[in-house]
Amino acid sequence: MPGISRRNALILGGTGIAGIAVGGTGFFVNQGFSSSSVLGTASGSALLEPTELRSADGVLNVDLEASPQRVTIAGRDVNALSYNGGVPGPTLRVRAGDTLSVSLKNGLADPSNLHVHGLHVSPEDNSDNMFVTVEAGDSFDYQYELPADHPPGVYWYHPHLHGFVADQVFGGLYGAIIVEDPEPIPADRERLLVISDITLNSSGNIPAASPMDEMSGREGDLVLVNGQLAPDMTARPGERERWRIVNASVSRYLRLRLDGQQLTLLGIDSGRFETAQDIDEVVLAPGNRADLLVTSSAGTSTLRALSYDRGSAGGMMGGGSFRSGDEVALATLTVAGDGVAAQQAIPSQPAQRDLRTATVNARRELVFAMGMGGGMGGGMMTPTINGRQFDASRIDTTVQFDSVEEWLLTNTSTLDHPLHLHVWPMQIIEQDGQPVDSLLWQDVVNIPARSTTRVRIAFEDYSGKTVYHCHILDHEDNGMMGIINAS
Ligand code: C2O
Ligand code: CU
Ligand code: CU
Secondary structure, three states, X not given: OOOOOHXXXXXXXXXXXXXXXXXXXXXXXXXXXXXXXXXXXXXXXXXXXXXXXXXXXXXXXXXXXXXEEEEEEOOEEEEEEEEOXXXXXXXXXXXXXXXEEEEEEEOOOOOEOOEEEOOOOOOOOOOOXXXXXXXXXXXXXXXXXXXXXXXXXXXXEEOOOOOOHHHHHHHOOOEEEEEOOOOOOOOOEEEEEEEEEEOOOOOOEOOOXXXXXXXXXXXXXXXXXXXXXXXXXXXXXXXXXXXXXXXXXXXXXXXXXXXXXXXXXXXXXXXXXXXXXXXXXXXXXXXXXEEEEEEOOOEEXXXXXXXXXXXXXXXXXXXXXXXXXXXXXXXXEEEOOOOOOOOOOOXXXXXXXXXXXXXXXXXXXXXXXXXXXXXXXXXXXXXXXXXXXXXXXXXXXXXXXXXXEEEEEEEOOOEOEEEEEOOOOEEEEEEOOEEOOOOOEEOXXXXXXXXXXXXXXXXXXXXXXXXXXXXXXXXXXXXXXXXXXXX
């Protein structure tokens, strides 16, 4: 018997119940309330997209200011955190071989910094360096040189200062980076959908996370698309749309469906499948991205995040709640009018590299656990990797530059952990003891509760020191992160 969670009981409280049970898997929470709802949220407006900044002649220079802002989120005035006044921040569009320069000004009350998630760039100096701290009021000039063969795809940027990441991302600091395809993929329209979640109190502030939220990974009451609640999109029958989707949530998994429309997946995270894949749904762990084609048929379809069981933290406080458990209506696509001529075929992509036949230089195991004691106190469990919490002065993993490694990722806890490695993508070769028979490259790899996943990684092109961590950002802030040095 699916239960309605307290969170959604609160969302629904006092209004006409907008949720209906579907398929016994949970509750379908329609976030598109009428104007009489307790939250006074606006919805049903056309999907808006963040400002787009494009490289020209191989260069994109961006001034990015992080600051507390009064912004409109979900149709309400909210005290949030913002890059350049918007939530999400501007979209950065670049091409392989470009130089991306970002002058970050920290207008926050806390220290911060910047990470370009998924980009295959140097982790050193003023490139994607995780050991830079930009104090409140200070600025830092980042410069990222994308290699000429940088894979196309959807990437994103967000703050990455240990201890502050979850609060700053939950507050609204994130934006998309698009690396264009060398050969364009024919489509009638492109859209960016940055999906995030947030909790707002009655005065339009974002409440602090409780220790329980931090242990399980906080999930917001409202799930937003480009900062909007349940926006609308329209298309004509037969149109092919290109949707680039980012899961910018701190902890929420998105099991996405758009029933009634044809979905074709070009790739997850970076790069492209050799052949695009027809799918019914796609699961994005926090940090993952999908590059998707939607071929539209007449009718109205709802983009939904279905219930996903990512486990519970358990622990002495007893239980922990069922997370990512409620179905959520994210957006509506209405397809009407005269049909259009079909688009040209999707060009096939170059074959992806396959490390399953590579020579493995080293094998190691990373064990993800929720241990008792540690920093969180009060009967809370502490997230660890190989029994340890993050220590900025310790190198946890030293790998040989220009070699291939195989990592066994073991999750002994009752909660999923999405592992993210900076700079070098991972090829998933085995899940729970079963070999993976397709080519699967990702930079965030989910390790389901009480299971194992095996990946191979080529530590190539860039040497230096960076991090891997759980992309449930509350876990990262609480120590589920390690330092890796490739030399
Ligand atoms: Cu998206 Cu290390 O993070
Ligand atoms: Cu990253
Ligand atoms: Cu985790």
